[in-house]
Amino acid sequence: MPHYVLITGASSGIGLALAEALARRGRKLILVARQRDALESIACELTQRFGVEVLFRTCDLAEPIQLSGLLHELEQSERRIDLLVNNAGIGSGGAYLEQDWSREKTLIEVNVLALARLCHALGQHMLANGGGQILNVASVAAFQPGAWMSNYYASKAYVLHFSEGLREELGGRGIQVSVLCPGPIRTAFWRSAQLEIGHLSGSKLMMSAEEVALYTVRALEKNRALIIPGWRNRLAALGPRFAPRWLVRKLAARINRGLLPG
Known part of the structure; x- marks a missing residue:
């Protein structure tokens, strides 16, 4: 039975960078995203560059029927998924009560x-x-509350704690679970979340998707539980454990409000 890596949100950003890093290592891929044209182009390019089989499936993960269809197809096929990368996610910036509920609901459906x-x-x-391996993508945002992005921060906290709990449940049963918590990355996330990168553009916290992917693949090979690329981001994740909660809330709120347009 052939073995594959399944990557959600694979058409851009971290998902695309991870697909390239894993294809470079000879892994067969199944790429999942909403944009068929982008997926088809990526699959062709990776196959040509690295000589590996790259399949793709279009699926809107916020639509339960589409997700059920994807899972049914995977169940019926003879392809074995031995690495699942749950990378798909969306962000939302602004005061929670002023946001459109349908977008906030979609965020929970996709991220959680x-x-x-x-x-x-x-x-x-x-x-x-x-056995197998699961990589769930959270964020350094998972370590603290984040006013002006409250729903997003909370969704990533779920991913972090769920992943760590799952790791303990499955560690003795042959399944390795890791969680990736990157800091700010140069991707289209900011635009889709209606945020302005502003002062973060020159920050040393900012990394490229390719840097994050390379670090992540190496950490997966070592079965790391918690993957935080960049020593500055590791310090940023550690800070909320020692600072007073009121201060953590205030600092996150100040930073996030500075990212809002206008």
Whole structure:
């Protein structure tokens, strides 16, 4: 049975960079995103560059019927997923009560519900097949509350704590679970979340998706539980453990409000 890596949110950003890094290592891929044209182009390019099989499936993870269809297809196929990368996610900036509820609901469906469902369904297959690996993508935002991006920060806190709990449950059963918590990255995330990168553009916290992907792949090979690329980001994640909660809230609110347009 052929082995594959399944990557969600694979059409850009970290997902695309991870796809390239893993293809470079000879891994067969199944790329999942909403943009068919982008996926088709990426699949062709990676196949030509690295000589590996790259499949793609279009799926809006916020749509339960589409996600069910994807999982049904994977279940019926003879392809074994031995690495699941839950990278798909969306952001939302601004005062929570002033946001459109449909967007906030979609954020929860993609960042939380789809991720949990993929872990449940493909995790069961990994158990049946003798093991595998799961990488869930959170953020350094997961370590603190974040006013003006409250729903996003909370969704990433879920991913962090869920992943660490799952690692303890499955570690003795042949499934390795890791969680990636990157800091700010030069991707289209900021534009889609309606944020302005502003003062962060020149920050030494800012990394490229390619840097994050390379660090992550190496950490996966070592079965690291918590993956935080960049020593500055590791310090940023550590800070909330020692500072008073009121100060953590205030600092995050100040930073995030500075990212809002106008």
